[in-house]
Amino acid sequence: LRERVDVLVGADGVQSAVRARLHDPAGDPLLWGGIRMWRGVARADPILDGATVLVGGSNLAGKFVTYHISASDPRLVNWVAEVKVAEPGAVPEADWSRAGRLDDVAAHFADWKYAPADIPALLAATERILEYPMVDRDPLPRWGEGRVTLLGDAAHPMYPVGSNGGSQAILDARVLARCLAADEDPARALEAYEEERRPATSALVLAHRALPIEETIRLVTERAPDGFHDVADVLTEPELAAMAAAQRRISDADVRALNQRESWSVRPARTDPSEP
Ligand SMILES: Cc1cc2nc3c(=O)[nH]c(=O)nc-3n(C[C@H](O)[C@H](O)[C@H](O)COP(=O)(O)OP(=O)(O)OC[C@H]3O[C@@H](n4cnc5c(N)ncnc54)[C@H](O)[C@@H]3O)c2cc1C
Incomplete structure (x- = not known):
């Protein structure tokens, strides 16, 4: 063409x-700092007032972020989990449509049950989990x-x-x-x-x-x-x-x-x- x-x-x-x-x-390689990200959407009880962004943990030790994404459906929650799982290095590809596994992400947040949100339950209620290496160049x-x-x-x-x-x-x-x-x-x-x-x-x-x-x-x-x-x-x-x-x-x-x-x-x- x-x-x-x-x-x-x-x-x-x-x-x-x-x-x-x-x-x-x-x-000009894709550079991965070693942090793996998982993300998904689940139906869950509204977190606090239903319009709150919840950020817990830290990028280096394990971090979990949730936020509501629908004004008409306050039970719809988007989440992103970030965990440092490897040492920094170049990676051949970064595909943000790649399927992630519940067990891989849930293992890092098994005891994250707080008053505002039950993270293991949120993860279990997610139909489709995606994973992505946090990369830049x-x-x-x-x-x-x-x-x-x-x-x-x-x-x-x-x-x-x-x-x-x-x-x-x-x-x-x-x-x-x-x-x-x-x-x-x-x-x-x-x-x-x-x-x-x-x-x-x-x-x-x-x-x-x-x-x-x-x-x-x-x-x-x-x-x-x-x-x-x-x-x-x-x-x-x-x-x-x-x-x-x-x-x-x-x-x-x-x-x-x-x-x-x-x-x-x-x-x-x-x-x-x-x-x-
Ligand atoms: C988990 C996660 C959370 C994020 N959160 C935020 C956020 O809160 N706020 C924010 O601002 N950014 C966020 N980002 C970053 C944001 O998604 C990207 O920076 C943004 O999508 C970049 O836009 P783009 O148009 O440059 O590239 P893309 O969105 O990647 O679009 C590129 C397009 O080009 C197409 N394409 C690729 N190759 C070819 C080809 N050879 N021929 C034809 N088409 C092709 C692709 O199919 C795609 O449609 C987040 C990213 C991730 C992974």
Whole structure:
């Protein structure tokens, strides 16, 4: 098949064929930190108020996250379990549709029965369990060349620890659209896109590799080894504010900075506020 196109954007995910053509796979392996993730959806009693995200444990010792995913069905709960099961190293593939086994994940959470949620029961009620190695790749010194570029996980696969992979792919698309609209030379537009997005996403890949939330968990565990009711009893207000600000900074989600930044819209600025 031969197609003539203006630009080629490789948005083909963590195992991108376009990336493999641009960058020798031998020098650009999938890197696994040793944390295995399992995930699934189950019907269970609503957790607390039915709108609560429950995060227990830590990435290194074993972590379990649950959240409700349907306003109309408060019993529908999505869960993700993360356990360090191996030493870091390169892996040949990462298939996020791969079936996981109940026994493999349940073994790590057998005694996780708390008042808000019975984790073993939640796992047992899950019809389909999937497993995935938490992988990324080293940031690239350049994404594309000429009229070819990368976007999303193809460009910057990162650990999904800060709700960032998908949202960064959307930001890529927004900047790419603006660059293409603003410059009639496609190669120059792709260069401008990469210049804007590559440094920011490379920093995120590395920041996520350090599992930033782990430091907070370590501090809380140290100060309240027997548990706590309110994290404000364990961490001071300035500490909490600094941790939240650090997370927003690495995610580029600082509201004030975002509001001060020029819009990425390619539409002319509105002069009449009543215009749609
Ligand atoms: C367990 C887990 C939880 C996550 N949680 C979050 C979260 O809360 N928030 C967040 O923002 N991100 C999260 N992510 C990350 C997020 O899912 C990814 O970063 C995001 O899907 C990347 O989008 P993408 O379009 O770049 O790639 P993908 O979503 O992987 O899409 C790539 C597409 O390309 C297609 N494709 C691949 N090869 C070819 C080919 N040769 N020809 C044609 N098509 C091809 C694939 O079929 C796929 O449809 C999570 C990831 C995991 C694994």
